[in-house]
Amino acid sequence: MGEWHTGNPVFVTYVIAVALTVLKVMGQGWMTVYRMTRVGGGYAAPEDLRPGLINKAPDPSQLEVNDYVDRSRRMHRNDLENIPAFWAAGLVFVAVAPPLWLAQGLMYGFVAARAAHAVAYATAQSHEVRATFYTLGSLSVMVMAIYALAAVM
Amino acid sequence: MGEWHTGNPVFVTYVIAVALTVLKVMGQGWMTVYRMTRVGGGYAAPEDLRPGLINKAPDPSQLEVNDYVDRSRRMHRNDLENIPAFWAAGLVFVAVAPPLWLAQGLMYGFVAARAAHAVAYATAQSHEVRATFYTLGSLSVMVMAIYALAAVM
Amino acid sequence: MGEWHTGNPVFVTYVIAVALTVLKVMGQGWMTVYRMTRVGGGYAAPEDLRPGLINKAPDPSQLEVNDYVDRSRRMHRNDLENIPAFWAAGLVFVAVAPPLWLAQGLMYGFVAARAAHAVAYATAQSHEVRATFYTLGSLSVMVMAIYALAAVM
Numbered sequence: 250m251g252e253w254h255t256g257n258p259v260f261v262t263y264v265i266a267v268a269l270t271v272l273k274v275m276g277q278g279w280m281t282v283y284r285m286t287r288v289g290g291g292y293a294a295p296e297d298l299r300p301g302l303i304n305k306a307p308d309p310s311q312l313e314v315n316d317y318v319d320r321s322r323r324m325h326r327n328d329l330e331n332i333p334a335f336w337a338a339g340l341v342f343v344a345v346a347p348p349l350w351l352a353q354g355l356m357y358g359f360v361a362a363r364a365a366h367a368v369a370y371a372t373a374q375s376h377e378v379r380a381t382f383y384t385l386g387s388l389s390v391m392v393m394a395i396y397a398l399a400a401v402m
Numbered sequence: 403m404g405e406w407h408t409g410n411p412v413f414v415t416y417v418i419a420v421a422l423t424v425l426k427v428m429g430q431g432w433m434t435v436y437r438m439t440r441v442g443g444g445y446a447a448p449e450d451l452r453p454g455l456i457n458k459a460p461d462p463s464q465l466e467v468n469d470y471v472d473r474s475r476r477m478h479r480n481d482l483e484n485i486p487a488f489w490a491a492g493l494v495f496v497a498v499a500p501p502l503w504l505a506q507g508l509m510y511g512f513v514a515a516r517a518a519h520a521v522a523y524a525t526a527q528s529h530e531v532r533a534t535f536y537t538l539g540s541l542s543v544m545v546m547a548i549y550a551l552a553a554v555m
Numbered sequence: 556m557g558e559w560h561t562g563n564p565v566f567v568t569y570v571i572a573v574a575l576t577v578l579k580v581m582g583q584g585w586m587t588v589y590r591m592t593r594v595g596g597g598y599a600a601p602e603d604l605r606p607g608l609i610n611k612a613p614d615p616s617q618l619e620v621n622d623y624v625d626r627s628r629r630m631h632r633n634d635l636e637n638i639p640a641f642w643a644a645g646l647v648f649v650a651v652a653p654p655l656w657l658a659q660g661l662m663y664g665f666v667a668a669r670a671a672h673a674v675a676y677a678t679a680q681s682h683e684v685r686a687t688f689y690t691l692g693s694l695s696v697m698v699m700a701i702y703a704l705a706a707v708m
Contacts, residue, residue: 394574
């Protein structure tokens with residue numbers, strides 16, 4: 250019998266953490282869209298300079314890097330460097346039946362660390378603050394991977 | 403009993419959608435390789451300027467950004483911002499046993515939206531066209547995540 | 556009965572391959588951190604120029620692209636273009652109950668190909684060497700996706 254069903258509270262913890270982090274990643278895409286629309290710039294594709302509903306007054310400067318928009322893209326890249334690995338590590342971690350307290354600590358800890366990282370990055374907190382939350386999230390994922398590896402070896 | 407087995411038509415829908423989108427992401431890497439080879443440029447690594455089978459007549463300009471190649475890289479990045487989140491959201495969505503019509507609508511809808519997005523991006527359609535398909539794909543993923551979250555809460 | 560439980564040796568193969576590749580991806584983030592710290596540059600965020608524990612002598616040149624740091628970022632991007640697709644493809648591949656020898660060949664083959672790719676990239680081997688390992692990894696993922704697709708169609 251597997252561990253991946255909604256009668257298993259460890260699995261339910263995983264479902265909640267996955268759903269929240271999926272919404273975080275998708276929301277980051279929308280933050281970039283919002284920022285591009287608001288400043289009317291930071292576009293990535295040359296064809297976005299064509300006049301249309303989204304861009305009523307095209308100008309070549311709209312293709313230049315815009316820090317307000319690029320900050321959201323950097324946050325997105327940082328998400329992609331961490332969150333898909335969490336989804337994968339969490340899945341195999343659930344499969345080896347860890348104790349519930351450990352699963353909740355690592356998974357909700359990861360969600361909280363990434364939320365705090367996003368706030369720190371969006372508001373341009375110091376490198377030390379951002380690095381602390383990055384580290385907490387990264388360690389959670391590595392612990393889950395090592396735990397799963399140890400359990401099957 | 404879990405939902406993740408090939409006797410469950412919702413899970414089979416997920417397997418088909420995952421397989422197709424995995425091939426899309428991997429194929430995007432090969433599109434970049436094809437474009438780099440065809441134009442003999444758009445390289446990312448300085449060592450690619452060494453003469454060899456791939457690069458018979460090296461020139462420093464080969465490291466400059468080439469829009470033909472970079473378009474494929476931007477398509478790839480856009481895939482990575484959307485498709486892994488679909489894999490994760492779809493997995494937890496299947497686990498909470500949604501109706502088959504909803505699973506097929508959201509999952510095949512996502513695959514169709516991303517295929518249309520890729521064609522629109524590759525052929526440099528207007529921002530509005532690309533944004534429409536992006537939005538459809540993004541909403542499918544968010545609906546799956548919210549549905550799974552609601553089901554376990 | 557599903558295939559995703561630790562009594563299934565194909566699934567155990569998947570758990571090991573996922574755990575190792577998760578550690579690879581997270582380790583790549585730490586390689587970037589190590590390289591940024593060692594050279595005191597290659598930073599991505601303007602706020603990292605504030606003086607603090609991490610940056611005791613800020614200088615605007617620290618925001619310029621640094622090849623030593625950027626190489627680790629390019630390795631990371633290449634990982635993200637390949638490894639999450641492996642996690643997803645492997646999962647649906649396991650679900651259709653492939654023979655153990657094939658699962659071990661493709662999954663451990665993928666892990667070995669990506670390890671070799673990382674060494675080749677970090678030590679700036681020729682394009683041909685890097686491309687060979689990239690190709691082996693990419694083909695493993697595509698074979699798993701096609702196998703799963705064929706099994707459920």
